């Protein structure tokens with residue numbers, strides 16, 4: 653194989669994998685600007701930046717509105733909402749909620765996880781977040797979220 657055709661084959665295979673793996677073609681234009689921090693398709697690899705993949709659409713939408721209207725503030729995130737219309741927010745929320753959250757390599761300490769589960773039962777977290785913290789409507793899914801971000805958000809509250 654000549655070097656040039658080998659190169660085109662590599663590029664072609666790469667493009668093909670992008671389209672087939674993640675249906676890149678259907679990414680709303682504005683979502684691409686979120687990937688830099690929230691990861692491709694909302695699977696964050698930055699400890700303090702939450703994953704958006706698989707998060708409830710209603711929750712994402714309301715958070716975007718809260719950032720825009722100043723009810724929630726973050727130096728990195730707030731400016732990102734400046735140019736978004738309500739329709740943009742709904743489209744972004746639907747898009748990210750339909751992406752699948754890839755499992756993390758995080759290994760929980762079984763002792764701590766057991767104590768955490770007891771504390772969650774005692775404080776009735778599931779009353780709102782439902783079993784296994786899968787969330788509902790405006791109540792976020794916490795399962796599978798970045799460890800550092802969960803700690804940060806509990807401290808912020």
Ligand code: HEC
Pocket residue numbers: 682683685686687688689690700701702704711712713715716725726728729732744792804
């Ligand atoms: C410059 C980095 C950056 C970019 C770009 C960015 N975000 Fe964020 N985003 C953050 C950080 C950091 C947080 C966590 C804020 C905090 O700690 O309260 C966040 C939080 C959020 C949350 C709240 C999630 C939760 O679990 O509470 C949503 C929703 C969100 N971003 C959506 C978006 C969308 C949609 C875009 C693209 C339009 C975007 N972000 C672009 C950094 C960014």
Ligand code: HEC
Pocket residue numbers: 702771772775776777778779780781790791792793794797802805806
């Ligand atoms: C009365 C209902 C309710 C109960 C009980 C509750 N939560 Fe929440 N939780 C919420 C709501 C609503 C939000 C979103 C708040 C917002 O819009 O900023 C939230 C947000 C969170 C977040 C932030 C997630 C993110 O992506 O930013 C974490 C983490 C969390 N809760 C953990 C817990 C834990 C742990 C418990 C039990 C100790 C608990 N919650 C009990 C309603 C509840």
